[in-house]
Amino acid sequence: MKKSFKGNSKLVKSSQSKEIAYRLWQNKAAMAGLLILLVYVFLAIFADHLAPYGFDDQDLSRRFIRPSAKYLFGTDNLGRDIFSRIIYGTRISLRVGLISVAISSSIGTLLGAIAGFYGKAVDNIIMRCVDVMLAIPSILLAISIAAALGPGLSNVMIAISIGSIPSFARIVRASVLTVKEQEFVEAARSIGASDLRIIVRHILPNCLATIIVQATLGVAGAILSTSGLSFIGLGISPPTPEWGSMLSAGRQYIRDHGYIVFFPGLAIMITIFALNLFGDGLRDALDPRLKT
Amino acid sequence: MLKYILKRLVMMIPVLIGVSFVVFTMMYFTPGDPARIILGESAKEHEVEAFRDELGLNDPFLLQYGNYLKNLTLKGDLGTSYSTGKPVTEEIVNRFPTTMLLAAMSILLAALIGIPVGIIAATKQYSVFDNVGTILSLVGVSMPNFWQGLVLIIIFSVMLGWLPASGFYGPLYWILPAITVGTSSAATIMRMTRSSMLEVIRQDYIRTARAKGQSEKKVIMKHALSNALIPVITVVGLSLGILLGGAVLTESVFSIPGLGKLMIDSIKQKNYPMVQGGVLFIAIIFCFINLAVDLLYAFVDPRIKSQYKSMRKTGKRAVKM
Numbered sequence: 114m115k116k117s118f119k120g121n122s123k124l125v126k127s128s129q130s131k132e133i134a135y136r137l138w139q140n141k142a143a144m145a146g147l148l149i150l151l152v153y154v155f156l157a158i159f160a161d162h163l164a165p166y167g168f169d170d171q172d173l174s175r176r177f178i179r180p181s182a183k184y185l186f187g188t189d190n191l192g193r194d195i196f197s198r199i200i201y202g203t204r205i206s207l208r209v210g211l212i213s214v215a216i217s218s219s220i221g222t223l224l225g226a227i228a229g230f231y232g233k234a235v236d237n238i239i240m241r242c243v244d245v246m247l248a249i250p251s252i253l254l255a256i257s258i259a260a261a262l263g264p265g266l267s268n269v270m271i272a273i274s275i276g277s278i279p280s281f282a283r284i285v286r287a288s289v290l291t292v293k294e295q296e297f298v299e300a301a302r303s304i305g306a307s308d309l310r311i312i313v314r315h316i317l318p319n320c321l322a323t324i325i326v327q328a329t330l331g332v333a334g335a336i337l338s339t340s341g342l343s344f345i346g347l348g349i350s351p352p353t354p355e356w357g358s359m360l361s362a363g364r365q366y367i368r369d370h371g372y373i374v375f376f377p378g379l380a381i382m383i384t385i386f387a388l389n390l391f392g393d394g395l396r397d398a399l400d401p402r403l404k405t
Numbered sequence: 406m407l408k409y410i411l412k413r414l415v416m417m418i419p420v421l422i423g424v425s426f427v428v429f430t431m432m433y434f435t436p437g438d439p440a441r442i443i444l445g446e447s448a449k450e451h452e453v454e455a456f457r458d459e460l461g462l463n464d465p466f467l468l469q470y471g472n473y474l475k476n477l478t479l480k481g482d483l484g485t486s487y488s489t490g491k492p493v494t495e496e497i498v499n500r501f502p503t504t505m506l507l508a509a510m511s512i513l514l515a516a517l518i519g520i521p522v523g524i525i526a527a528t529k530q531y532s533v534f535d536n537v538g539t540i541l542s543l544v545g546v547s548m549p550n551f552w553q554g555l556v557l558i559i560i561f562s563v564m565l566g567w568l569p570a571s572g573f574y575g576p577l578y579w580i581l582p583a584i585t586v587g588t589s590s591a592a593t594i595m596r597m598t599r600s601s602m603l604e605v606i607r608q609d610y611i612r613t614a615r616a617k618g619q620s621e622k623k624v625i626m627k628h629a630l631s632n633a634l635i636p637v638i639t640v641v642g643l644s645l646g647i648l649l650g651g652a653v654l655t656e657s658v659f660s661i662p663g664l665g666k667l668m669i670d671s672i673k674q675k676n677y678p679m680v681q682g683g684v685l686f687i688a689i690i691f692c693f694i695n696l697a698v699d700l701l702y703a704f705v706d707p708r709i710k711s712q713y714k715s716m717r718k719t720g721k722r723a724v725k726m
Contacts, residue, residue: 245423248688250650253668257684260672261431337549341654344551345669360552364658371559378552385547393543 136398143394149387157203164197168354177370186376189359190366195373198354199380205355206384209270209339210332216274218328221281226312226320228282229289239282246279255338259347269348273335284327288320295319322399329392333385340381356381406703413699417692424688425477425681429470432677438462442675443487473681483685484678488671493682497664501686503573504656504663508648510579511587516641519591523598523637528625530603538595545592554585554658571660582659586652590644597640601633608632634705642698646691 137143156163172192180187186195228239246254258272292298293316301315317324340357342348349355351362356377363373440456441448448456457463461472476482483493526538561581562570569578605611606629614624653665660666664683671679 241419241423244420245427248420248424248691249427249684250647250687250691252653253650253684253687256653256668256672257428257431257680260680261435263436333547340549341551344549344654345657347672357549360555364555367555367559368563371556371563374552374555375559378549378556381549381552382544382547385549386543389543389547 133398137394140394140397142390143398146387146390146392146394149383150391153203153207153384153387156200157207160200160204164194164200166194166197168198168201169193169352170197177366177373179370180372187370187372189363189373195359195376198359199356199376202354202356202359202377202380205266205349205353206336206339206381209266209273210335213270213273213277213335213339214328214331216270217277217331218281218324220274221278222285222317222320222324224278225282225285225287226289226317229286230293230308230312230316236286240286243279243282246276247283251276251280251334252338252341255342256345256347259342264347264350266349266353269339269342272342273338276338277331277334281324281327281331284323285320288323289316292316292319322396326392326396326399329388329395333388333392336381336384336388406700410696410700413696417696420692421685421689422474425474425685426470428681428684429473430466432681433466433469435675435677437675439487439675439677477685483682486671486679487676488674488679493678496667496679497682497686500662500664500667503661504649504652504665507573507579507582507586507652507656507661507663508645510583511585511648511652512590512641512645514583514587515590515594515644518587519594520598520637522591523595524602524625524630526595526599527602527606535599539599542592542595545588546596548588550585550589551654551658553588554581554655557581557585558658573659573661573663582655582661585658586648586655590641590648593644594637594640598633598637601636602629605629605633631705635702638701638705639698642694642701646694649687649690 170193175184175188175192176190178184178188178192184194184196186199188194189198224239224243228236228243249257255272255276258275259269262268262272289312298311298315301311306315339348339355340360343350343355343357344361346361349358351358359377360374363370363377366373438453438457440453440460440462444453444456454463461469464472473484476484481494483497485491486493486496489496522538522542526535529535558570558581561568568581570581572578573582606625611624611628614628615621619628649664652663653669655661656663656665657669664687668680668683670676671683
């Protein structure tokens, strides 16, 4: 009996996943976003083979060469190929985006789930801390944390993660508050399931749609914040080919060599655009009621 | 209503104390010695030590925070700037109007573009206008504003020579920064207006208004828009708060002497009191903007106004919006 019930639940889950995948497949904009993201992932993985030059190959004899067939996006003030640096930069941006969101979504989900599930004093304490963090604009919070920790890849990831935890906690809490009132949670409780089991096995899977959508859009925010921090000198320092630091290094040459800042910025914009397209599509696919 | 406002103001106090603690802690653990930075590398060790004593930097963490909070609450004193020796409050008051002006112009521009485009996109759903507007809004949200600022400088200052590239001395100087800061907000407002309008124009009362023979303009502007405004007001209010923080990067691009640039310079100089004061000040403004947005709901939606009133009569806990 138990086995067949489990089998049924698996069937329901698989048909639900298929339906979501179908709805996502039907959304052309989301698919376009996904395609762009896959191209970026491909570039990040095979950067060593695809980039025509190394990211730090300096040659002062080829400084400020305009975009051409040989140097697709031109060269910078140190004679480095901008196209190659952008390809290598994909690795940094995707890594920072994904790791920051993994950290912030895990901690935010945990805090939001505990606050929503236990309510009362626990909820009050957690949510007042969240309110404090939310009272500081996120970029300002990330800047302050990055200033405290100092520049560097891992510090940037920590700064951005801490800055994003409150929004995850708030969203997950709201979702948990709705789900925990459902009958299946009551049923689980009545057969003696522990709190941990109820949260992990019954509540969180039903909040997953919200978490996934927030995470997808969170990656976009993290990439944007990373480049912003690097732009003001608090993020990833040169010669690491981070797009924001490329913009920062190139801004003093924009009067005569605008292409130096144009292409790294375009790379950031296309990434965020693709993530937004995919995130919006995913939200519509996971919860068609939200579609307008 | 007054009771509601007072309640919200009281609720703000622990949040702001929390913000002050968070910022103080972050700055406390920031590497580098402010006394050494102020006195310079040539200063002798005993001079630096004496100066640290004078600044209270040798006191235990909690004592330092306690003194900071005491001065803040009793005297409204945010400390003294390490780099200029002036009170932090004075520095903030000098710089804030520039940032506020930039944020206000940007949000005005964003609302003037975002709301009409959102309304037209919703009323002509799936038309070319809607599709183009939706794509442009996504592009607007996706553009890093510091990059957009640089691109605008290249086009309008370097190539065309129409507008100045830096400074904030008059209306001509305001145009590029306002467009830079306002674009992403315009996109967000447009998306919110569109989705909110789409939800409203499917309601029965809109159909009824049309059936009664009211003109389309009146149906949209009077019946639909007024009901679709609440989420739009929320986004406009939140955007204004975010702009105040986000202007940090734009002020840096256009060398605007606002609060954002002051904060970045202070972070680089390890000017802790200035950073603490700046963040706390922006957080206070952010909280007040949120309160103003909540109060604005009451003017837009009479149901919310009556909710506030019933709270006063019954003494029930305020419903958090």
